[in-house]
Amino acid sequence: MRRLMRCLPAVLLAGLPACAHAVEWLAPPAMYPPDTWQGRSVATVRVLDKLDAHVQMLDIPTGQDVTYKSLTLHATSCLQRPPTLPADSAAWMEVHDAHEGMVAFQGWMAIGEPATGVFQNPLYDVQLAGCSGDAVAPVPPPLATVAAPGVGADGSPVPAAAAGGTAPSPAPGTDAPEASQPMSPTQAPTMPPPASPPLPMPPAPDPGDEGAAPLMLH
Numbered sequence: 255m256r257r258l259m260r261c262l263p264a265v266l267l268a269g270l271p272a273c274a275h276a277v278e279w280l281a282p283p284a285m286y287p288p289d290t291w292q293g294r295s296v297a298t299v300r301v302l303d304k305l306d307a308h309v310q311m312l313d314i315p316t317g318q319d320v321t322y323k324s325l326t327l328h329a330t331s332c333l334q335r336p337p338t339l340p341a342d343s344a345a346w347m348e349v350h351d352a353h354e355g356m357v358a359f360q361g362w363m364a365i366g367e368p369a370t371g372v373f374q375n376p377l378y379d380v381q382l383a384g385c386s387g388d389a390v391a392p393v394p395p396p397l398a399t400v401a402a403p404g405v406g407a408d409g410s411p412v413p414a415a416a417a418g419g420t421a422p423s424p425a426p427g428t429d430a431p432e433a434s435q436p437m438s439p440t441q442a443p444t445m446p447p448p449a450s451p452p453l454p455m456p457p458a459p460d461p462g463d464e465g466a467a468p469l470m471l472h
Contacts, residue, residue, distance in 0.1 A: 296387030297329035
């Protein structure tokens with residue numbers, strides 16, 4: 255019995271590494287400030303068909319497209335205020351109408367500001383009704399990045415690749431020009447000094463002017 259008690263600590267110490275590998279640590283949950291809008295996985299919109307005055311409620315999962323008649327609706331994100339603030343919801347929506355000449359909508363739709371984010375055309379009205387679904391991390395809307403072309407010396411636009419300052423690669427089969435290296439004063443070629451222009455020769459005297467008095471200038 256005493257021998258077993260002596261061996262027990264050694265057995266427990268030998269099993270500790272195996273127990274340590276078996277434990278899986280969980281990542282702590284994401285913590286946001288108390289006034290941060292909470293993300294939801296579903297955006298609910300209200301569609302009014304002006305032809306027959308029919309109202310249709312549509313659930314749009316974020317990141318997916320939902321079609322209704324000639325409309326294609328896409329919700330990038332849907333946010334709602336936390337319970338500690340006045341209730342409100344906002345969603346980044348994209349709405350396209352397949353009919354020719356219809357203007358598309360892309361921007362925020364908010365319940366608290368219904369007049370600032372509404373899709374309207376002669377056939378349909380689309381408004382945000384709320385957010386639902388699972389809680390997800392708040393995702394900002396995508397930002398469009400446009401590469402502005404550079405301007406050359408003569409004012410003409412230069413492609414972005416050329417404006418970046420990268421030199422064009424030489425054509426295949428041609429030797430790349432060697433980069434010019436600075437030369438020391440002893441290696442610099444010496445140029446001969448420029449020759450001075452010859453002095454003008456005086457004009458030859460006219461034989462008819464022999465014996466005439468010189469012209470005096472006052």
